[in-house]
Amino acid sequence: EADIYQTPRYLVIGTGKKITLECSQTMGHDKMYWYQQDPGMELHLIHYSYGVNSTEKGDLSSESTVSRIRTEHFPLTLESARPSHTSQYLCASSVGANTEAFFGQGTRLTVV
């Protein structure tokens, strides 16, 4: 069982609010990822990190930002939420090179 946790599981929030989606893993993995997944659609990589103080934009452009101050923590922030940000956000982590990723339960975000 993978130890990667995302909070909250569900979030409904008004337009213009600032939100932070939390992701933590207790496996000591160096790599962490954020994916965005619309219902019935593919996963798109929006951010990734190879270690502390390392963050990169993914394949899909996103208005969100991330930080990696600690190995185990990789929060995602939206400064001003919009309805277009409504989606599911999945956090994942992996160790080393070319290994499988372990996923959290996801956060389903709805911006009204």
Next chain:
Amino acid sequence: AQSVSQHNHHVILSEAASLELGCNYSYGGTVNLFWYVQYPGQHLQLLLKYFSGDPLVKGIKGFEAEFIKSKFSFNLRKPSVQWSDTAEYFCAVNAGKAAGNKLTFGGGTRVLVKP
């Protein structure tokens, strides 16, 4: 850039039927390949993976996949499905350092197994 294509978006079949889900990737170099499964309401879980060696890999729950390098394919199979195999299945590829060590996913295939 690497990309992954899954040919079927939805598959409906009856219990005991055989399942094959297609996956093709576009990257000419060495790749690591994965199949993930997402059961309703649950997180993504690894079904199986291919790094090197025998191109026929066996995973959990009776699933297997065959890597055919010449066809850039990594199709998933199960000889006899059960109702509990109802889920969404994702193929993924990691082309290593040359591609930024990123895990790229296909669009997913929703499988519904009718009892």
